[in-house]
Amino acid sequence: MRKVVSSGQPTIKEIAKKLNISVSTVSRALHDHHSIGLRTKARVKQLAAEMNYERNQTAVYFQQGRTFTIGILLPELSEAFFSSAISGIEDTAYSNDYTVLLGQSHDDEAREKQIIQSMKQHRVDGCIVSIGKNTRNYDHFEMLRQAKIPVVFFDRIPDLPNIHTVSCNxxxxxxxxxxxxxxxxxxxxxxxxxxxxxxxxxxxxxxxxxxxxxxxxxxxxxxxxxxxxxxxxxxxxxxxxxxxxxxxxxxxxxxxxxxxxxxxxxxxxxxxxxxxxxxxxxxxxxxxxxxxxxxxxxxxQFPYEQGKAATNMLLSLLSGEHALNEYNNMLMESQLVIHDR
Amino acid sequence: MRKVVSSGQPTIKEIAKKLNISVSTVSRALHDHHSIGLRTKARVKQLAAEMNYERNQTAVYFQQGRTFTIGILLPELSEAFFSSAISGIEDTAYSNDYTVLLGQSHDDEAREKQIIQSMKQHRVDGCIVSIGKNTRNYDHFEMLRQAKIPVVFFDRIPDLPNIHTVSCNxxxxxxxxxxxxxxxxxxxxxxxxxxxxxxxxxxxxxxxxxxxxxxxxxxxxxxxxxxxxxxxxxxxxxxxxxxxxxxxxxxxxxxxxxxxxxxxxxxxxxxxxxxxxxxxxxxxxxxxxxxxxxxxxxxxQFPYEQGKAATNMLLSLLSGEHALNEYNNMLMESQLVIHDR
DNA sequence: ATCGTTTACGCAAACGCTTGCGCGGTTAAC
DNA sequence: GTTAACCGCGCAAGCGTTTGCGTAAACGAT
Structure with missing residues (x-):
């Protein structure tokens, strides 16, 4: 068989072999499964630490069908409003153990579609999107819906029925x-x-x-x-x-x-x-x-908070505690800040 | 066995079954492999299109041991300099079919370490990093080196030997x-x-x-x-x-x-x-x-160009056409822009 | 002594895809 | 007409992990 580059990273298989136990036991031990004895757990964990074992997330993602990754699509990363929003999104994603995949559309509909496509292929768990100002066709989002990938639109929201949104009043x-x-x-x-x-x-x-x-x-x-x-x-x-x-x-x-x-x-x-x-x-x-x-x-308009809110909405969607026909539309209040009286 | 949610997405298996051919043939057909007949290729592709087939990237990533993803770690996403840089990074990554995983350290060393850890677990192919201003310890980058994940530092570069850097003079x-x-x-x-x-x-x-x-x-x-x-x-x-x-x-x-x-x-x-x-x-x-x-x-200081340059450097590193002991240090020239003569 | 229960672990399948190799069959070369 | 090359396709392994189920051993209860 093909010799994979193997990257040298240790696997649970090797741990199992060295300890003369099965991979399932190793896996469970590392997850603190109740049906594994304390001694075994300890031995596994110690050896794992020694070998510098690190779980191969790509394998887990594949196996679980989830990636704990959210895609975020924006028109321009360098616009102050959006970069603050990204900051808010990344912060809340991070504290919920999600990672953030990034894409900018440059207000180009074709590129927007490609990025959505790419995110779908990456099997992101969900998306946060601010649409481009020239986007007229929303087929790409319809595809996401069919793939059951939840989307939260924010700030620049499309004129569509049955979507989740966060925007500023x-x-x-x-x-x-x-x-x-x-x-x-x-x-x-x-x-x-x-x-x-x-x-x-x-x-x-x-x-x-x-x-x-x-x-x-x-x-x-x-x-x-x-x-x-x-x-x-x-x-x-x-x-x-x-x-x-x-x-x-x-x-x-x-x-x-x-x-x-x-x-x-x-x-x-x-x-x-x-x-x-x-x-x-x-x-x-x-x-x-x-x-x-x-x-x-x-x-x-609190872009940071909008990003935060959008992320929280998406995360709650991902937790699956919502009916499918239930759509959240959050309207944040904008606030006048007085600089000069 | 466990009933996986299966997400409804069609697989090459199903295509193979419907066409009464093997999965390997389907796989090869979709890749335009030379050893597959034109008729078969056409039939596979057509059915794939009809079924709305989309290749499960997580499976590919896992199988190939590569993710075509680069991690980017910055102190603050919302700082104008960095958000321009991100923009440049995303643009060149995008046009090379790479995607971008994002993380901000907020100049916090602990968080920086965690993000690097997370990116390593995500099996990013490489990283682009601008270190936090309080970072004194570089163990996390040493781990990346051991995991053979190339890193390009840019703008805020650490005082380390044998690293790849892009910065502005x-x-x-x-x-x-x-x-x-x-x-x-x-x-x-x-x-x-x-x-x-x-x-x-x-x-x-x-x-x-x-x-x-x-x-x-x-x-x-x-x-x-x-x-x-x-x-x-x-x-x-x-x-x-x-x-x-x-x-x-x-x-x-x-x-x-x-x-x-x-x-x-x-x-x-x-x-x-x-x-x-x-x-x-x-x-x-x-x-x-x-x-x-x-x-x-x-x-x-051309942040966009710096981002672009850093990405190109990383991509060429990933293409493997470099000796391992060869370190690139690119110094971009800053340029005076005159607004008022 | 018998039985149910718990504890602690192993077996093996499954996730979707790629790819080395094998194997019939057709075609070209000598 | 034999050999060699090639075309077109299938088999099956393997990537690393999780997990339903089976099963021995140990144990307390009856």
């Missing part, structure tokens, strides 16, 4: 943000929103409107502008907002990057930040605190 | 940075350096000194100050530097965060950035470009 955060500005006396509040099709944009818009309604103020559609999140787009949006007859004194921006671009534009127009114009944003990056003119407040 | 970058400032006419250049024990601090300092020497300028030790990288520490350092008799007109800061803190301090002192005082830094974050006063230039 941006509406409430937006309401808090607008509330904050209203309390500071602002009456004409602009919003640089993101692309219309994004759920996140919709949530921001409805939050904005609801906040105004709460204060019995009329909502002026002119004050919300959809931008493309690029620096150029933000400049245009700023130009537009500042050109309105009603003098805009505060602006809610889609995220911190947009906020920073907007600040740049405002500075060029010789506006004084937090005086002539006040910004409120959404926290995508911990670095915004370091900028010269951070937003007066920002809506925190 | 900060000295040359620093020389470029100081050159840049000298060419702009600055003659009194301060440096806010990091803690003395860090290799990175030493490299910066020697780069600074060498650059001055190159220009036949005398080196004034007063101008280099070691800080602790906190905002408070940076303020103190700034206060010190600005209090010197010789008027400091430019400062090299340890990283972008320090630079931003330093800028804040300078602004409070009513100094005009890039006029009264110019900053040069090291690029740890892509966000610094968004700040109101980015450094005039920054030393780029």
């Amino acid at each position: 941006l509406e409430s955060g937006t309401i808090q943000a607008v509330d904050f500005l209203l309390k500071k006396g602002h009456r004409v509040i602009g919003m640089i929103n993101g692309p219309e099709q994004l759920v996140a944009s919709k949530e921001r818009a409805t939050g904005y409107i609801k906040a105004l309604r709460k204060h019995r103020l009329k909502y002026d559609p002119e004050l919300i502008v959809n931008a493309d999140l690029t620096a150029a787009g933000t400049s245009q949006a700023m130009e537009y907002l500042l050109s309105l007859k009603r003098k805009v004194t505060a602006i809610v921006t889609f995220n911190d990057y947009v906020a920073m671009d907007a600040v740049q534009y405002a500075l060029k127009q010789k506006l004084e930040i937090n005086k002539d114009i006040t910004f409120v944003s959404y926290a995508n990056t911990p670095v915004s605190g370091y900028t010269a003119f951070p937003p007066a407040a920002s809506v925190e | 900060l000295e040359s970058g620093t020389i470029q940075a100081v050159d840049f400032l000298l060419k702009k006419g600055h003659r009194v250049i301060g440096m806010i350096n990091g803690p003395e024990q860090l290799v990175a601090s030493k490299e910066r300092a020697t780069g600074y000194i060498k650059a001055l020497r190159k220009h036949r300028l005398k080196y004034d030790p007063e101008l280099i100050v070691n800080a602790d990288l906190t905002a408070a520490g940076t303020s103190q350092a700034m206060e010190y530097l600005l209090s010197l008799k010789r008027k400091v007109t430019a400062i090299v800061t340890f990283n972008d965060y320090v630079a931003m803190d330093a800028v804040q301090y300078a602004l409070k002192q009513k100094l005009e950035i890039n006029k009264d005082i110019t900053f040069v830094s090291y690029a740890n974050t892509p966000v610094s470009g968004y700040t109101a006063f980015p450094p005039a230039a920054s030393v780029e």
Whole structure:
């Protein structure tokens, strides 16, 4: 037969041979099985330690049909939001003796499908997924469902029925943000929103409107502008907002990057930040605190906690204590963090 | 025998049975083995496709003794530098059909050891590691060596003989940075350096000194100050530097965060950035470009490329085309990126 | 002395896949 | 027409581990 490289690692077989007992006894001894005598257990364990034995997990995985591995698929590993999320995921996975398999889609649907495929082949026990922004077809997730591999979607969740999700309620955060500005006396509040099709944009818009309604103020559609999140787009949006007859004194921006671009534009127009114009944003990056003119407040989305929550949800799914037709949808509250009163 | 959950996934056994041929033929057919007839190949492949067959990788891994998985251990997944590096690692691993197993040490030596242990049990083919800053004992890596699992250290590399490394030469970058400032006419250049024990601090300092020497300028030790990288520490350092008799007109800061803190301090002192005082830094974050006063230039360390290089090195190690006593140490050049002339 | 019970261990199958080798049968070479 | 080469496929071992079941020996109870 083929000579396998064998890697030199000792196996329970060798232990068994040296001790003149059967492999099953060794296996059970190492697992502290009750039907193994204390003496035998001790002898096995000692020899195992001496030989530097280490259980071959690949064999176990194969035999058990489980890998104690969870796959995590994200658009961009290097985006601050996601890397915090990964951190949360890895931490909770680690403390539950799971390991984490990683993949990034770069917002490319084809690559997303391939990664899911690869994870399926790796026989991950479950997946945590944030879909790419261009993904329109969800067949790959349907395959996971058929393979009975549970999936928890988080943050960027697809528009599908019967799925598990963890996401952040941006509406409430937006309401808090607008509330904050209203309390500071602002009456004409602009919003640089993101692309219309994004759920996140919709949530921001409805939050904005609801906040105004709460204060019995009329909502002026002119004050919300959809931008493309690029620096150029933000400049245009700023130009537009500042050109309105009603003098805009505060602006809610889609995220911190947009906020920073907007600040740049405002500075060029010789506006004084937090005086002539006040910004409120959404926290995508911990670095915004370091900028010269951070937003007066920002809506925190707790990526680390989201990752943690998603992982816990997946783990409880894996523990099998859920009915198959039971779907968890967790909505975390976002929270306004005030930097400058 | 125990009824395994079987997961419903079809196996080559079933394919063989349906086609009335042997499993070995099916296996070979799926691998396009030359000794299988074209007709048979076609029939097997078609049925496999119909049945939605998918090869059980855990079985293959187990059988082959390889996992096509590389473990990556980093201090903090959410740090911008590392998350870029991960991105590079994942990208090149992906395009070489490897997958990535993730772990973060949080700079905790015990956890680092456990993760390495876990990766070893997972039978990863190799590891890419950036060690924690508190790690003093390297036994866990010695175990990997004994298990013949190759390791490539990157960025934060331990002081060990006979290891593979990828790191960035900060000295040359620093020389470029100081050159840049000298060419702009600055003659009194301060440096806010990091803690003395860090290799990175030493490299910066020697780069600074060498650059001055190159220009036949005398080196004034007063101008280099070691800080602790906190905002408070940076303020103190700034206060010190600005209090010197010789008027400091430019400062090299340890990283972008320090630079931003330093800028804040300078602004409070009513100094005009890039006029009264110019900053040069090291690029740890892509966000610094968004700040109101980015450094005039920054030393780029190319984390993505470092990740890529480390992965390629590991892959070539895995391909087995290297002598065992041959150790690769790659030193990437850092490069000054000029933002403001 | 008989019986049930517990204790302590071994046997062997099974997980899904790969692969060295063997073996009939066809084809080409001399 | 004999030999050699080759094609196409099956047999079966083996990767390391877990685990249902069988079974001796020991023991207490009746």
